[in-house]
Amino acid sequence: MNSMNELKAIALAHGGIIETKTASERGVSKSMLYKLCKENKIHRIAQGQYIFPDELQDELLSISKRSDQIVFSHETALFLHGISDRTPFEHTVTAPTGCTPSQSIKAECKVYHIKPELFDLGRTTLTTPAGNIVPAYDLERTICDMIRSRNKVGTETFLAALKLYAAHPKKDLNKLNTYAKQMRVAKVLRQYLEVLL
Structure with missing residues (x-):
């Protein structure tokens, strides 16, 4: 299973936002998210929320989640x-x-x-x-x-x-x-x- 593909699917289904809990349900661990963050493959926008670097953050969606x-x-x-x-x-x-x-x-x-x-x-x-x-x-x-x-x-x-x-x-x-x-x-x-x- 490719973590990046999983995360892309999650982002697509959730307005660009990847939540820690959704990611772990799909088999992507917190430590994997942390690693991808350090590699600049995803950005942390709030606690438990990430987006891809080329995504525009929807602030309202992020807050509501x-x-x-x-x-x-x-x-x-x-x-x-x-x-x-x-x-x-x-x-x-x-x-x-x-x-x-x-x-x-x-x-x-x-x-x-x-x-x-x-x-x-x-x-x-x-x-x-x-x-x-x-x-x-x-x-x-x-x-x-x-x-x-x-x-x-x-x-x-x-x-x-x-x-x-x-x-x-x-x-x-x-x-x-x-x-x-x-x-x-x-x-x-x-x-x-x-x-x-």
Whole structure:
């Protein structure tokens, strides 16, 4: 069995990322990964994650593979929905209260926490610019998150998101209203939408 061929197959099936656990399931040991890394045949991008030197790293995919307890939210979700023209300076994720994301996630992302019962509200999957699928919140949930965190995200970002949402052809105001009630931001939402719609 050729380790490089195994790793190429893994990379192909997993958006370019080779994870230690997947590699060992396919018979490529940690020590072999370490050896290939030293030989510059693969590059380590995070703990337990490698890519081939000629591959472009999909940061969002790399982050999402580090924990199933995080969902892309706020500015990153707006970006993935195509509602924000700016690539976020720092990625934003939401985790359930009581879950502490790893150091590597905290080093690269702004982490918000929410009650576990609201964690899956509006959870969906979106495609990264590199064409990989990652967990993120739908548009309506993202707008509610922006309202909840309006003091942290900044007025300009928050208002720009609301304006773009109000003009969005696929907006679902009924769903937005339902989420807003569950997340207790319905009153604030109404004040802003009356001005925009």
